[in-house]
Each structure stands twice: as structure tokens, then as C-alpha cells.
Amino acid sequence: MINIVLFGPPGSGKGTQAKKLIEKYNLIHLSTGDILRNEIAHGTVLGEKAKAFIDAGELVPDDDIKAMVLKKFDEHKDSNGFIFDGFPRTCDQARFLRHELTDRDLRINIMITLNVPKEEIIGRLLKRAEIEGRPDDTKSIIEKRIEIYQNQAVAISGFYERMQKYVPIDGVGTVDEIFQRICNAVDATI
Numbered sequence: 088m089i090n091i092v093l094f095g096p097p098g099s100g101k102g103t104q105a106k107k108l109i110e111k112y113n114l115i116h117l118s119t120g121d122i123l124r125n126e127i128a129h130g131t132v133l134g135e136k137a138k139a140f141i142d143a144g145e146l147v148p149d150d151d152i153k154a155m156v157l158k159k160f161d162e163h164k165d166s167n168g169f170i171f172d173g174f175p176r177t178c179d180q181a182r183f184l185r186h187e188l189t190d191r192d193l194r195i196n197i198m199i200t201l202n203v204p205k206e207e208i209i210g211r212l213l214k215r216a217e218i219e220g221r222p223d224d225t226k227s228i229i230e231k232r233i234e235i236y237q238n239q240a241v242a243i244s245g246f247y248e249r250m251q252k253y254v255p256i257d258g259v260g261t262v263d264e265i266f267q268r269i270c271n272a273v274d275a276t277i
Contacts, residue, residue, distance in 0.1 A: 088193055089114060089168035089277055092175065092184075092252075094243060095201030096236040097229065098211040099258045100265060104201070105170045107266045112273070115159075115166045119173035122155050123147060144228040146176060146235065153183055160187065168196075176239050181246045196276045198247035199269055200240070201258030205233055 089112055093101050102118065109116050123141065126134030133155070137147045156174055163169070175181040188194055203211075209229055216224030223232075247253040254272045258265055 088166070089273070090171070090188065090193060090195045091168070091273060092171045092195055092198040092247065093201070094198060094240070095258060096203060096205075096208050096240075097232045098208040098215065099201040099203045100211075100262070101172050101201060103262055104266060104269055105172045107262070108170055108269065108273070111270065113167040115163045115169050117156060117159050117169045117171050117174065119147075119152055119155065119176075121172075122159065126155075141223050144223065144231040144235075149177065149179060149183075152176075152180065156184070157187065164191075171195075175243065178242050178246050181243060195247070195250075195252055197254055197273055198243075198252045199272060200244060200253070200255045201265070202255055203258040207259060208233060 091108065091114070093105055093108070095101050102120075105116050105118065108114060123134070123137045127138045127141075128134070133151055137151065140147045152174060156171075160169070171184065175184050185195070209226065212224045212229045213226065215221060244253055244255075256265065256268045256272060
């Protein structure tokens with residue numbers, strides 16, 4: 088089983104690259120953002136609770152995220168592996184994930200961080216807001232999300248670096264160029 092943590096700021100291209108990785112390695116995409124948007128679209132209790140946090144540019148509480156991850160994980164026990172996108176975001180979540188995988192005799196193979204300059208991220212997300220009409224892609228919310236990400240990135244990167252799983256990837260270039268960089272890193276771990 089291949090398990091990849093895909094990390095990067097909002098707008099770094101995680102979703103785009105995850106789709107390509109899913110196809111190449113036959114993995115399950117475990118995107119907390121997608122799960123949350125689905126919960127919101129279906130008007131679930133968790134969705135309503137999450138919407139309030141997301142609309143304010145804040146993170147959904149750990150306990151809610153952990154429950155969603157376990158549910159998705161257990162629904163796909165026999166998969167070839169997972170791409171964890173948007174999870175873990177805190178060291179507590181990373182320890183939780185390591186514990187849950189260890190209990191299942193599994194591990195994280197690699198933690199990839201897509202590095203993209205702040206101005207590039209803002210431009211990408213403002214463009215996405217025009218195209219998709221996402222309410223969480225306003226300049227003030229984008230800047231707040233980038234700040235939250237930057238505060239988390241140091242701790243999460245350090246957590247996986249200590250485990251010798253951390254690989255930073257240049258997230259600027261064509262989709263295919265970035266994908267090739269990621270595949271080279273993944274292939275070196277399997």
C-alpha cells in the first residue's frame with residue numbers, strides 16, 4: 088500500500104496533482120476539503136458546523152476532521168493506498184494518522200509539500216473564485232488561509248522530516264512538470 092501526504096498552501100495545485108497521482112498509482116483521494124464540501128452540500132450537521140468555520144477562513148476542529156478521515160479510511164480498507172490531501176494539518180493530526188496507520192500495519196511512504204510563492208497563490212485563488220464562484224476565495228480569506236498554512240507548515244514539515252518522509256517540491260511550472268517532480272520523489276520511496 089502506498090500512502091502519500093500531499094501538503095501545500097491553498098491554491099498550490101494539490102487537487103490537480105492528486106488527481107494525476109490517483110490515476111497513476113491507483114490510489115484513493117482522501118481530501119478533507121472535498122469531504123467537507125460534500126457534507127456542506129448535503130446539509131449535514133457536520134456540514135453546517137464546518138461551513139461556519141470555512142466561511143470565516145478558519146479550520147474545522149480536529150475531532151470532526153479525524154472522524155471523517157477514519158470513516159473514509161475504513162470504507163476503503165482494501166485499496167492500493169491513499170493520498171491524504173488537506174490532512175494532517177497539525178502535529179496532533181499527524182500523530183493520530185501515524186497511530187491509525189500503525190494499528191493497521193501501514194505507514195506513510197512520503198510527505199510531499201508543494202512550495203508556491205504567496206503572490207502566485209493569491210493570483211491562482213482569485214482566478215479560481217472567478218471561475219468556480221467559491222465564497223471562500225476572497226482576498227482577505229485567502230491571506231488568512233495562507234497565514235494559517237504557513238504557521239502549520241513548519242510544524243508538519245518538521246514532523247515528517249524527523250521521520251525522513253518529507254520531500255519539498257517546486258510547485259511552480261506546468262502541471263506536467265510538477266507532476267514529474269512528484270512522481271520522481273514517490274518512485275524513490277516505493
